[in-house]
Amino acid sequence: MTYFIIIFIALIIILGVLELGARIYYRLKFLIPFKSRVIGEYPYGQFIEKIDPPLEYRFTTGFRSKMVNINRFRCRGAEPKPDNTKKRIMLIGESVFFGVKLRHEDQVWSAKLEKILADRGFDNWEVINAGNPTYNSYQHRLLWEQDLNKAKPDILLIEIGSNDVSQAWMMGSKWKPGTPWPWKFIMALERKSLWWNKIFSRFCFYLFLRRNKIERKNFPRWDKHIQWERCLDCIADNHKKIIQNAQKQGIKVALVSFGFAYDLTITEKQARSLEAIQSNWQSFIKGRAEYDHGLVDLIKQTAKKFNIPHISLDTAFRNHPQRYRFYLDLVHYNSQGMEFVAETLYNNIIKYGWLDQSSK
Numbered sequence: 001m002t003y004f005i006i007i008f009i010a011l012i013i014i015l016g017v018l019e020l021g022a023r024i025y026y027r028l029k030f031l032i033p034f035k036s037r038v039i040g041e042y043p044y045g046q047f048i049e050k051i052d053p054p055l056e057y058r059f060t061t062g063f064r065s066k067m068v069n070i071n072r073f074r075c076r077g078a079e080p081k082p083d084n085t086k087k088r089i090m091l092i093g094e095s096v097f098f099g100v101k102l103r104h105e106d107q108v109w110s111a112k113l114e115k116i117l118a119d120r121g122f123d124n125w126e127v128i129n130a131g132n133p134t135y136n137s138y139q140h141r142l143l144w145e146q147d148l149n150k151a152k153p154d155i156l157l158i159e160i161g162s163n164d165v166s167q168a169w170m171m172g173s174k175w176k177p178g179t180p181w182p183w184k185f186i187m188a189l190e191r192k193s194l195w196w197n198k199i200f201s202r203f204c205f206y207l208f209l210r211r212n213k214i215e216r217k218n219f220p221r222w223d224k225h226i227q228w229e230r231c232l233d234c235i236a237d238n239h240k241k242i243i244q245n246a247q248k249q250g251i252k253v254a255l256v257s258f259g260f261a262y263d264l265t266i267t268e269k270q271a272r273s274l275e276a277i278q279s280n281w282q283s284f285i286k287g288r289a290e291y292d293h294g295l296v297d298l299i300k301q302t303a304k305k306f307n308i309p310h311i312s313l314d315t316a317f318r319n320h321p322q323r324y325r326f327y328l329d330l331v332h333y334n335s336q337g338m339e340f341v342a343e344t345l346y347n348n349i350i351k352y353g354w355l356d357q358s359s360k
Contacts, residue, residue: 030276097131259317
């Protein structure tokens with residue numbers, strides 16, 4: 001028995017030394033500290049339901065779990081207070097703002113922003129997270145017109161268009177404005193890893209052993225033609241219709257552009273950190289970066305055209321000295337990144353004078 005205890009203790013010490021060495025090497029190689037690769041695995045099939053065209057599918061109200069809750073407005077998060085009891089901030093956005101891959105709902109920007117508001121005396125405000133990882137700008141616009149506007153937000157933030165770019169990029173010459181993702185694609189978002197992988201993915205040494213097998217493969221392109229101008233026109237038109245509809249209701253509106261982990265030009269130092277975030281980063285952004293950042297330019301132009309604010313998360317992230325610590329992958333944020341998003345949104349809303357001082 002003593003012999004086995006000695007072996008066990010020795011094994012623990014060896015593994016501890018290997019893990020410490022791996023983390024030190026990781027920090028030196030990638031310039032950022034190692035973070036666990038265990039992510040939230042969402043049961044999309046349980047809270048997304050098929051409906052008739054043109055919306056095609058939507059969140060199911062009343063879904064409850066430790067990871068995801070869907071409220072009466074078909075939005076992620078806790079059930080809002082009864083109407084007319086609190087003022088509301090709503091953000092219509094995509095997977096970044098839905099908060100994919102996060103393991104707990106209180107890690108999402110909306111929960112963090114609501115806490116910031118309460119802590120700083122604006123406790124008569126609540127936040128509604130209308131982020132949806134499956135919708136393009138046309139579907140977002142339809143959902144706004146059919147359901148979301150019933151929430152009567154006082155402030156509406158809009159981040160849409162990235163899924164249009166992804167669809168136009170992947171579908172090529174077969175893409176048409178408003179074309180939804182195929183149902184098979186939506187269900188492919190749901191995946192589960194083995195229990196032992198969830199345990200070992202917390203360790204840096206294991207990451208190096210499986211590094212080239214961890215990253216999910218990109219979806220193949222149907223062909224290499226992208227209808228870029230048509231895509232931009234579609235996004236701009238849906239922005240326009242949501243903005244005008246909201247303004248007619250007296251809602252304050254701002255556009256939001258989120259911050260990718262990659263820029264148009266990437267330095268050697270940046271490349272090292274990107275390698276840590278996603279090992280296949282080069283193949284992921286090859287040829288795409290100009291389109292992703294072209295969308296940011298469109299959002300800026302649209303905000304200027306309608307004389308509404310533009311919240312530039314891309315600039316905020318780019319200027320942060322610890323930028324690369326905020327990502328789960330090249331696009332989506334971890335809990336620390338979500339904290340920065342919430343703080344940035346709050347600071348901008350305060351700057352615009354949109355939060356009434358009487359609540360403090």
